Amino acid sequence: MRIALDAMGGDYAPATNVEGAIEALNEDSNLSVILVGDEKEIEAELKKQNCADLSIDIKHASQVVEMDDSPLTALRRKKDSSIRVAIDLVKAEKADAMVSAGNSGVVMATALLVLGKLPGVERPAIAAVMPSLKDHFVLIDAGANVDCKPLHLSQFAIMGEAYAKYIFDIESPRVGLLGIGEEDAKGNELTKESFKLIKDSNVNFIGNLDGKDMFNGEADVVVCDGFVGNIALKVSEGLAETIAKMLKREITDSATGKIGAVLLKNALNNFKKKTDYSEYGGAPLLGLSKPCIISHGRSSSKAIKNAVKVAGAFHSKGILDIISREFDKGLRRRETVAVEE
Amino acid sequence: MRIALDAMGGDYAPATNVEGAIEALNEDSNLSVILVGDEKEIEAELKKQNCADLSIDIKHASQVVEMDDSPLTALRRKKDSSIRVAIDLVKAEKADAMVSAGNSGVVMATALLVLGKLPGVERPAIAAVMPSLKDHFVLIDAGANVDCKPLHLSQFAIMGEAYAKYIFDIESPRVGLLGIGEEDAKGNELTKESFKLIKDSNVNFIGNLDGKDMFNGEADVVVCDGFVGNIALKVSEGLAETIAKMLKREITDSATGKIGAVLLKNALNNFKKKTDYSEYGGAPLLGLSKPCIISHGRSSSKAIKNAVKVAGAFHSKGILDIISREFDKGLRRRETVAVEE
Numbered sequence: 166m167r168i169a170l171d172a173m174g175g176d177y178a179p180a181t182n183v184e185g186a187i188e189a190l191n192e193d194s195n196l197s198v199i200l201v202g203d204e205k206e207i208e209a210e211l212k213k214q215n216c217a218d219l220s221i222d223i224k225h226a227s228q229v230v231e232m233d234d235s236p237l238t239a240l241r242r243k244k245d246s247s248i249r250v251a252i253d254l255v256k257a258e259k260a261d262a263m264v265s266a267g268n269s270g271v272v273m274a275t276a277l278l279v280l281g282k283l284p285g286v287e288r289p290a291i292a293a294v295m296p297s298l299k300d301h302f303v304l305i306d307a308g309a310n311v312d313c314k315p316l317h318l319s320q321f322a323i324m325g326e327a328y329a330k331y332i333f334d335i336e337s338p339r340v341g342l343l344g345i346g347e348e349d350a351k352g353n354e355l356t357k358e359s360f361k362l363i364k365d366s367n368v369n370f371i372g373n374l375d376g377k378d379m380f381n382g383e384a385d386v387v388v389c390d391g392f393v394g395n396i397a398l399k400v401s402e403g404l405a406e407t408i409a410k411m412l413k414r415e416i417t418d419s420a421t422g423k424i425g426a427v428l429l430k431n432a433l434n435n436f437k438k439k440t441d442y443s444e445y446g447g448a449p450l451l452g453l454s455k456p457c458i459i460s461h462g463r464s465s466s467k468a469i470k471n472a473v474k475v476a477g478a479f480h481s482k483g484i485l486d487i488i489s490r491e492f493d494k495g496l497r498r499r500e501t502v503a504v505e506e
Numbered sequence: 507m508r509i510a511l512d513a514m515g516g517d518y519a520p521a522t523n524v525e526g527a528i529e530a531l532n533e534d535s536n537l538s539v540i541l542v543g544d545e546k547e548i549e550a551e552l553k554k555q556n557c558a559d560l561s562i563d564i565k566h567a568s569q570v571v572e573m574d575d576s577p578l579t580a581l582r583r584k585k586d587s588s589i590r591v592a593i594d595l596v597k598a599e600k601a602d603a604m605v606s607a608g609n610s611g612v613v614m615a616t617a618l619l620v621l622g623k624l625p626g627v628e629r630p631a632i633a634a635v636m637p638s639l640k641d642h643f644v645l646i647d648a649g650a651n652v653d654c655k656p657l658h659l660s661q662f663a664i665m666g667e668a669y670a671k672y673i674f675d676i677e678s679p680r681v682g683l684l685g686i687g688e689e690d691a692k693g694n695e696l697t698k699e700s701f702k703l704i705k706d707s708n709v710n711f712i713g714n715l716d717g718k719d720m721f722n723g724e725a726d727v728v729v730c731d732g733f734v735g736n737i738a739l740k741v742s743e744g745l746a747e748t749i750a751k752m753l754k755r756e757i758t759d760s761a762t763g764k765i766g767a768v769l770l771k772n773a774l775n776n777f778k779k780k781t782d783y784s785e786y787g788g789a790p791l792l793g794l795s796k797p798c799i800i801s802h803g804r805s806s807s808k809a810i811k812n813a814v815k816v817a818g819a820f821h822s823k824g825i826l827d828i829i830s831r832e833f834d835k836g837l838r839r840r841e842t843v844a845v846e847e
Contacts, residue, residue: 233689298748308686311694345649345736348574353652353733376740380748392694393737395686396730399717400738401745407639407721408749415772425766431756 166195166477169251169260172202173229174267175464179203182266183210185469189477190219192470196477199224199260202247226250230267232462236274248272252279255455262456262476264447266464273309273450276457283489288313289452290321290391291459292328293398299382303329303338306388307448308395315355318342318388319362320492324451325386326368327491331484333385341374341384343393349373355390363388367495446471449479451488456480507536507818510592510601513543514570515608516805520544523607524551526810530818531560533811537818540565540601543588567591571608573803577615589613593620596796603797603817605788607805614650614791617798624830629654630793631662631732632800633669634739640723644670644679647729648789649736656696659683659729660703661833665792666727667709668832672825674726682715682725684734690714696731704729708836787812790820792829797821 170186172179179202186198197220200207204225211221228246230239239246248267254260256279265272273289282289290306305325310317322340329338342360344352349360351373363370374384379397389397416426446468447458456479460472479485511527513520520543527539538561541548545566552562569587571580580587589608595601597620606613614630623630631647646666651658663681670679683701685693690701692714704711715725720738730738757767787809788799797820801813820826 232687233691235691298751311686343737345652345733345740346573350574350576356733376737377744377747379741380744389737392686392697393734396684396717396734397737397741399686400720400741403718403721404742404745405749406718408746410639419772425768425771427766430766431760 166262166480167197167199167260168473168476169199169201169224169254169263170469170473171247171251171263171265171267172200172207173226173247174265174462175460175469176266176462177464178266179206179210181464181466182469183207183214184466185464186221186473187214187216187219188466188470189473190216190221193474193477195481196220196473197222198473199251199254201226201251201254202229203227224250224254230271232268234268234271236270239268239271240274240278246271249275249279252276252457255457256280261480262458264458264460264469264472264476266460266462266469266472269308269459272457272459276450276453276455280453280455280457282452283454283485283492285492286324286452287320288317289450290317290324291394291448292325292451293394293448294332295380295398295401297380297382301333302379302382302384303332303386304379304389304394304398305386305451306391306394307398308391309450310391311395312392313355313390315358315362318355318359318390319366320452322363322368322370322386322388323366323492323495324488325388326495327488328449328451328484329385330491331482331487335385337369338385339371339383340368340386340388341371341378343376343379343387343389343397344373345375347373347375347378359388446473447475449475449484454485456485507603507821508538508540508601509814509817510540510542510565510595510604511810511814512588512592512604512606512608513541513548514567514588515606515803516801516810517607517803518805519607520547520551522805522807523810524548524555525807526805527562527814528555528557528560529807529811530814531557531562534815534818536822537561537814538563539814540592540595542567542592542595543570544568565591565595571612573609575609575612577612580609580612581615581619587612590616590620593617593798596798597621602821603799605799605801605810605813605817607801607803607810607813610649610800613798613800617791617794617796621794621796621798623793624795624826624833626833627665627793628661629658630791631658631665632735632789633666633792634735634789635673636721636739636742638721638723642674643720643723643725644673644727645720645730645735645739646727646792647732647735648739649732650791651732652736653733654696654731656699656703659696659700659731660707661793663704663709663711663727663729664707664833664836665829666729667836668829669790669792669825670726671832672823672828676726678710679726680712680724681709681727681729682712682719684717684720684728684730684738685714686716688714688716688719700729787814788816790816790825795826797826
């Protein structure tokens with residue numbers, strides 16, 4: 166599989182992006198990577214690495230999208246950005262999937278324009294895999310659509326279920342609607358209307374999911390609008406970091422604590438690994454006609470490596486076809502219900 | 507100060523409510539508590555306790571509001587509920603403030619109807635105090651208003667700043683708008699419009715606050731609508747519990763980990779105390795004409811104790827007057843700006 170990687174996106178680009186690509190190639194010999202961005206900068210990074218026998222190409226792009234560029238600005242004035250060129254490679258079938266740790270709004274807008282959506286999909290959404298007390302869950306939409314309508318949320322439910330079915334290998338993932346309280350009638354205007362639509366669809370809907378239950382494994386798929394999803398994701402990330410820092414401070418302040426910490430080292434490392442976002446790599450933009458994977462802006466090389474591997478798996482396992490099929494089933498079920506009524 | 511405590515609200519009522527009231531009275535001799543609810547049940551709980559010389563009264567209420575009762579149902583059919591009777595006591599000036607760990611939507615609706623709002627306030631909001639890496643912050647609205655307009659959020663900013671000024675004892679609390687990314691132009695329709703209004707008001711506005719920065723102490727006041735606020739609050743709570751459970755499991759799985767945990771005991775206890783929600787007790791409904799304090803549905807006796815103490819302080823320090831004054835100032839500033847434009 167040929168993955169086009171935006172070498173310029175993310176806080177530590179291009180260095181960590183190049184490192185991540187090499188790590189992915191070392192782990193999976195079926196992959197090849199096209200590094201997209203400033204040719205000279207990329208070459209300089211490659212020279213620092215031992216990668217002569219790996220399947221790496223460079224595709225030059227003269228512009229870089231900044232984090233505060235609006236999608237409109239990027240689409241109009243940065244037609245030779247690393248994001249745009251990477252997506253163009255997928256369009257031209259010179260790459261099977263693309264990965265970017267850059268401005269996710271611009272990736273979304275560009276991919277929509279250049280690649281288009283799967284039939285029937287109103288809005289593609291970011292599906293992020295997160296750790297739970299029991300295992301993992303998919304959060305959809307993790308930030309692509311800040312203003313949503315009930316129809317969008319009901320489609321996120323269908324796409325999220327299809328994705329979870331494949332990646333968690335379970336027959337019937339439990340889909341919950343993120344809200345305030347578990348009662349059916351609770352929520353805001355958006356979630357109350359979305360509740361009815363999801364209930365009428367083909368998904369295994371377990372109803373409203375209170376925020377406090379998001380991490381305890383009650384649902385395999387957590388549905389919300391992109392504004393709420395992004396806040397839930399970022400608040401969780403910030404809190405996990407804060408807890409780690411507070412714990413470290415308490416340990417450092419105590420003499421017996423320091424000895425204790427040495428003895429706890431394995432436990433703490435295991436814990437860190439389970440809650441480390443970079444372990445889960447990239448989040449796909451579900452609903453696009455081709456695989457586009459968003460990676461965290463603060464991506465480490467490990468996060469980039471995992472995002473490239475997710476992109477490879479996305480293509481090789483035909484996840485788009487699965488989603489397309491499930492989406493069609495979900496829609497048909499709803500139409501049937503509508504006619505019966 | 508006389509506090510009317512809804513003895514029937516919360517998951518462990520009335521036992522923990524009665525215990526919490528007694529703990530508060532033992533710590534603050536200026537307080538007196540009116541326990542509102544089923545007389546027989548309350549008396550049975552009081553008999554278990556050593557409280558003969560404490561200033562406790564009972565006010566019978568024959569009905570209990572359930573967590574899934576809608577505000578409308580409660581207002582129409584439960585006119586003798588413990589929530590309603592407690593609020594009526596405040597209205598009749600037989601109590602100075604009320605506390606409930608029950609259905610917060612019903613408390614809000616009943617208080618609005620019976621007590622009314624401060625002049626100029628469109629919507630009262632829940633102001634929850636939460637721990638940050640540096641100290642604490644106020645999250646407003648933590649769940650009272652699930653569908654908001656920009657004007658509401660701008661008023662939450664003013665009330666939250668006034669409250670933070672008093673409780674944190676700082677001259678100019680930093681007010682942030684919870685959103686996705688720090689750039690001024692980022693957000694959904696609601697926050698983009700709210701941004702402009704808050705910027706034009708009298709508050710010390712530091713702009714958009716990304717979810718990941720909520721806990722790192724960048725803002726003293728975090729403004730959002732009640733749906734987003736409730737999710738941010740509950741997701742944080744759920745995640746903190748999940749992290750604690752995961753950590754415990756890792757420690758228990760390792761022999762050296764167990765020894766380490768013994769040595770870490772003090773550090774872990776300090777940490778637990780700093781992140782324990784019950785330490786911060788109740789959250790006031792800011793903008794009402796009288797003090798009403800909401801406590802967590804899962805309140806322990808310590809949480810109830812702290813909520814009763816917050817209610818006492820709210821009354822004794824004249825926080826309502828402070829908010830009223832600041833609110834007036836904030837509004838005047840905005841009107842001036844509007845004229846200048």
